[in-house]
Amino acid sequence: AQSVAQPEDQVNVAEGNPLTVKCTYSVSGNPYLFWYVQYPNRGLQFLLKYITGDNLVKGSYGFEAEFNKSQTSFHLKKPSALVSDSALYFCAVSPIGYQKVTFGTGTKLQVIP
Amino acid sequence: EAQVTQNPRYLITVTGKKLTVTCSQNMNHEYMSWYRQDPGLGLRQIYYSMNVEVTDKGDVPEGYKVSRKEKRNFPLILESPSPNQTSLYFCASSAASSGRTEAFFGQGTRLTVV
Numbered sequence: 597a598q599s600v601a602q603p604e605d606q607v608n609v610a611e612g613n614p615l616t617v618k619c620t621y622s623v624s625g626n627p628y629l630f631w632y633v634q635y636p637n638r639g640l641q642f643l644l645k646y647i648t649g650d651n652l653v654k655g656s657y658g659f660e661a662e663f664n665k666s667q668t669s670f671h672l673k674k675p676s677a678l679v680s681d682s683a684l685y686f687c688a689v690s691p692i693g694y695q696k697v698t699f700g701t702g703t704k705l706q707v708i709p
Numbered sequence: 710e711a712q713v714t715q716n717p718r719y720l721i722t723v724t725g726k727k728l729t730v731t732c733s734q735n736m737n738h739e740y741m742s743w744y745r746q747d748p749g750l751g752l753r754q755i756y757y758s759m760n761v762e763v764t765d766k767g768d769v770p771e772g773y774k775v776s777r778k779e780k781r782n783f784p785l786i787l788e789s790p791s792p793n794q795t796s797l798y799f800c801a802s803s804a805a806s807s808g809r810t811e812a813f814f815g816q817g818t819r820l821t822v823v
Contacts, residue, residue, distance in 0.1 A: 640752075
Protein backbone atom coordinates (compact mmCIF):
# COMPACT_ATOMS: atom_id res chain seq x y z
CA ALA A 597 0.00 0.00 0.00
CA GLN A 598 1.20 3.48 -0.77
CA SER A 599 1.45 6.23 1.82
CA VAL A 600 2.59 9.80 2.34
CA ALA A 601 3.92 11.31 5.55
CA GLN A 602 4.05 14.99 6.33
CA PRO A 603 5.70 14.93 9.75
CA GLU A 604 4.97 18.54 10.70
CA ASP A 605 1.43 19.71 11.33
CA GLN A 606 2.62 23.29 11.26
CA VAL A 607 5.71 25.16 10.11
CA ASN A 608 6.39 28.72 11.20
CA VAL A 609 8.88 30.87 9.33
CA ALA A 610 9.71 34.55 9.31
CA GLU A 611 8.99 36.53 6.17
CA GLY A 612 12.05 36.63 3.94
CA ASN A 613 13.56 33.45 5.37
CA PRO A 614 13.80 30.20 3.42
CA LEU A 615 11.09 27.63 4.05
CA THR A 616 10.94 23.86 3.85
CA VAL A 617 7.86 21.68 4.13
CA LYS A 618 8.74 18.01 4.46
CA CYS A 619 7.24 15.01 2.70
CA THR A 620 8.26 11.37 2.60
CA TYR A 621 6.47 8.65 0.70
CA SER A 622 6.16 4.91 0.29
CA VAL A 623 5.06 3.34 -2.99
CA SER A 624 5.75 0.25 -5.05
CA GLY A 625 7.94 1.13 -7.97
CA ASN A 626 8.66 4.62 -9.15
CA PRO A 627 6.36 7.44 -8.12
CA TYR A 628 4.71 10.50 -9.48
CA LEU A 629 4.85 13.17 -6.77
CA PHE A 630 2.81 16.31 -6.37
CA TRP A 631 2.45 19.34 -4.13
CA TYR A 632 -0.82 21.20 -3.76
CA VAL A 633 -1.72 24.33 -1.78
CA GLN A 634 -5.03 25.12 -0.13
CA TYR A 635 -5.99 28.64 0.87
CA PRO A 636 -8.84 29.16 3.37
CA ASN A 637 -12.27 28.29 1.96
CA ARG A 638 -10.77 27.24 -1.36
CA GLY A 639 -10.08 24.02 -3.18
CA LEU A 640 -6.61 22.64 -3.66
CA GLN A 641 -4.40 24.20 -6.30
CA PHE A 642 -1.57 22.43 -8.08
CA LEU A 643 1.93 23.75 -7.31
CA LEU A 644 4.38 21.35 -8.93
CA LYS A 645 5.03 17.72 -9.80
CA TYR A 646 7.84 15.27 -10.31
CA ILE A 647 7.35 12.84 -13.15
CA THR A 648 10.84 11.96 -14.35
CA GLY A 649 14.15 13.62 -15.13
CA ASP A 650 15.74 16.40 -13.10
CA ASN A 651 15.37 15.82 -9.37
CA LEU A 652 14.83 19.54 -8.74
CA VAL A 653 11.41 20.61 -9.87
CA LYS A 654 10.30 24.23 -10.13
CA GLY A 655 6.68 25.23 -9.77
CA SER A 656 4.30 28.09 -9.25
CA TYR A 657 4.86 31.14 -6.99
CA GLY A 658 8.62 30.51 -6.67
CA PHE A 659 8.27 27.10 -5.04
CA GLU A 660 10.52 24.17 -5.84
CA ALA A 661 10.87 20.62 -4.61
CA GLU A 662 13.66 18.09 -4.62
CA PHE A 663 13.04 14.43 -5.34
CA ASN A 664 15.38 12.19 -3.36
CA LYS A 665 14.88 8.56 -4.31
CA SER A 666 17.23 7.10 -1.70
CA GLN A 667 15.48 8.96 1.12
CA THR A 668 12.03 8.63 -0.51
CA SER A 669 11.47 12.31 0.09
CA PHE A 670 10.00 15.20 -1.84
CA HIS A 671 10.45 18.31 0.31
CA LEU A 672 8.91 21.60 -0.76
CA LYS A 673 11.15 24.66 -0.59
CA LYS A 674 11.18 28.36 -1.26
CA PRO A 675 14.21 30.66 -0.89
CA SER A 676 12.31 33.61 0.59
CA ALA A 677 8.91 33.23 2.26
CA LEU A 678 6.07 35.70 1.79
CA VAL A 679 3.18 36.31 4.17
CA SER A 680 0.89 35.38 1.28
CA ASP A 681 2.44 31.89 1.25
CA SER A 682 0.60 31.13 4.50
CA ALA A 683 -1.69 28.21 3.65
CA LEU A 684 -2.17 24.47 3.99
CA TYR A 685 0.17 22.36 1.86
CA PHE A 686 -0.44 18.80 0.74
CA CYS A 687 2.00 16.31 -0.69
CA ALA A 688 0.59 13.50 -2.86
CA VAL A 689 1.97 10.36 -4.49
CA SER A 690 0.79 8.16 -7.31
CA PRO A 691 2.52 5.02 -8.58
CA ILE A 692 3.57 5.18 -12.19
CA GLY A 693 1.06 3.61 -14.53
CA TYR A 694 -2.22 4.15 -12.84
CA GLN A 695 -4.29 6.77 -11.17
CA LYS A 696 -4.31 6.05 -7.44
CA VAL A 697 -3.37 9.24 -5.67
CA THR A 698 -2.70 9.26 -1.95
CA PHE A 699 -2.48 12.55 -0.07
CA GLY A 700 -0.61 13.41 3.09
CA THR A 701 -2.34 14.92 6.09
CA GLY A 702 -1.23 18.43 5.23
CA THR A 703 1.16 20.98 6.76
CA LYS A 704 0.00 24.41 7.77
CA LEU A 705 2.57 27.02 6.80
CA GLN A 706 2.51 30.23 8.80
CA VAL A 707 4.74 33.05 7.55
CA ILE A 708 5.25 35.66 10.23
CA PRO A 709 5.69 39.30 9.16
CA GLU B 710 -12.23 29.37 -17.87
CA ALA B 711 -11.19 25.82 -17.00
CA GLN B 712 -12.90 24.80 -13.82
CA VAL B 713 -14.52 22.16 -11.66
CA THR B 714 -17.83 23.29 -10.23
CA GLN B 715 -19.43 21.77 -7.17
CA ASN B 716 -22.85 22.51 -5.77
CA PRO B 717 -23.90 23.30 -3.18
CA ARG B 718 -21.00 24.94 -1.34
CA TYR B 719 -22.65 24.52 2.04
CA LEU B 720 -25.29 22.05 3.11
CA ILE B 721 -26.89 21.21 6.44
CA THR B 722 -29.13 18.17 6.45
CA VAL B 723 -30.68 15.69 8.83
CA THR B 724 -29.74 12.07 9.35
CA GLY B 725 -31.27 9.78 6.75
CA LYS B 726 -32.34 12.39 4.22
CA LYS B 727 -30.93 11.53 0.82
CA LEU B 728 -28.77 14.17 -0.83
CA THR B 729 -26.71 14.69 -3.96
CA VAL B 730 -23.66 16.88 -4.40
CA THR B 731 -23.10 17.74 -8.03
CA CYS B 732 -19.74 18.07 -9.77
CA SER B 733 -19.11 19.26 -13.30
CA GLN B 734 -15.89 19.91 -15.23
CA ASN B 735 -15.46 21.76 -18.53
CA MET B 736 -12.02 20.44 -19.49
CA ASN B 737 -13.07 17.18 -21.15
CA HIS B 738 -11.12 15.26 -18.51
CA GLU B 739 -11.35 11.49 -18.40
CA TYR B 740 -10.61 11.01 -14.72
CA MET B 741 -12.78 12.33 -11.91
CA SER B 742 -12.79 11.61 -8.20
CA TRP B 743 -14.34 12.54 -4.89
CA TYR B 744 -12.43 13.20 -1.67
CA ARG B 745 -13.36 14.05 1.84
CA GLN B 746 -11.14 16.24 4.00
CA ASP B 747 -11.13 15.83 7.75
CA PRO B 748 -8.81 17.48 10.31
CA GLY B 749 -5.71 15.41 10.91
CA LEU B 750 -6.61 12.92 8.18
CA GLY B 751 -5.87 14.92 5.06
CA LEU B 752 -7.75 14.01 1.90
CA ARG B 753 -9.15 10.53 1.51
CA GLN B 754 -10.52 9.26 -1.76
CA ILE B 755 -14.14 8.13 -1.75
CA TYR B 756 -14.77 7.06 -5.34
CA TYR B 757 -13.16 7.63 -8.69
CA SER B 758 -14.09 7.27 -12.34
CA MET B 759 -11.71 6.50 -15.19
CA ASN B 760 -14.29 7.39 -17.83
CA VAL B 761 -18.00 7.33 -18.62
CA GLU B 762 -19.73 4.36 -16.95
CA VAL B 763 -16.46 3.31 -15.27
CA THR B 764 -16.33 3.89 -11.52
CA ASP B 765 -14.51 2.26 -8.63
CA LYS B 766 -14.16 2.50 -4.88
CA GLY B 767 -11.50 4.60 -3.25
CA ASP B 768 -10.31 4.29 0.33
CA VAL B 769 -13.53 5.29 2.15
CA PRO B 770 -16.54 4.38 -0.06
CA GLU B 771 -18.97 3.22 2.64
CA GLY B 772 -22.18 5.24 2.68
CA TYR B 773 -21.61 6.87 -0.71
CA LYS B 774 -22.65 6.24 -4.29
CA VAL B 775 -21.56 7.78 -7.57
CA SER B 776 -22.48 7.64 -11.22
CA ARG B 777 -20.78 8.78 -14.42
CA LYS B 778 -23.34 8.97 -17.19
CA GLU B 779 -21.68 11.88 -18.94
CA LYS B 780 -18.02 12.76 -19.17
CA ARG B 781 -18.42 16.16 -17.57
CA ASN B 782 -20.55 15.19 -14.55
CA PHE B 783 -19.76 13.06 -11.52
CA PRO B 784 -22.37 13.43 -8.75
CA LEU B 785 -21.86 12.13 -5.23
CA ILE B 786 -24.91 10.59 -3.60
CA LEU B 787 -25.48 10.02 0.10
CA GLU B 788 -28.58 7.86 0.30
CA SER B 789 -28.87 7.88 4.09
CA PRO B 790 -26.45 10.44 5.53
CA SER B 791 -25.14 9.99 9.05
CA PRO B 792 -23.32 12.44 11.35
CA ASN B 793 -19.96 10.75 10.67
CA GLN B 794 -20.28 11.95 7.08
CA THR B 795 -20.03 15.54 8.25
CA SER B 796 -16.98 16.71 6.34
CA LEU B 797 -15.55 18.91 3.61
CA TYR B 798 -15.94 17.27 0.22
CA PHE B 799 -13.93 17.93 -2.92
CA CYS B 800 -14.44 16.83 -6.46
CA ALA B 801 -11.39 16.69 -8.73
CA SER B 802 -10.67 15.94 -12.36
CA SER B 803 -7.53 15.24 -14.37
CA ALA B 804 -6.71 14.70 -18.00
CA ALA B 805 -5.44 11.15 -17.95
CA SER B 806 -5.82 7.98 -15.98
CA SER B 807 -2.10 7.29 -15.90
CA GLY B 808 -1.50 9.26 -12.74
CA ARG B 809 0.99 11.66 -14.29
CA THR B 810 -1.31 14.65 -14.68
CA GLU B 811 -2.24 17.04 -11.93
CA ALA B 812 -5.75 17.31 -10.58
CA PHE B 813 -8.07 20.29 -10.76
CA PHE B 814 -10.23 20.68 -7.68
CA GLY B 815 -13.62 22.18 -7.09
CA GLN B 816 -14.21 24.76 -4.37
CA GLY B 817 -15.50 22.22 -1.92
CA THR B 818 -18.82 21.38 -0.28
CA ARG B 819 -19.06 21.67 3.47
CA LEU B 820 -21.63 19.14 4.62
CA THR B 821 -23.09 18.99 8.11
CA VAL B 822 -25.35 16.07 9.06
CA VAL B 823 -27.33 16.58 12.27
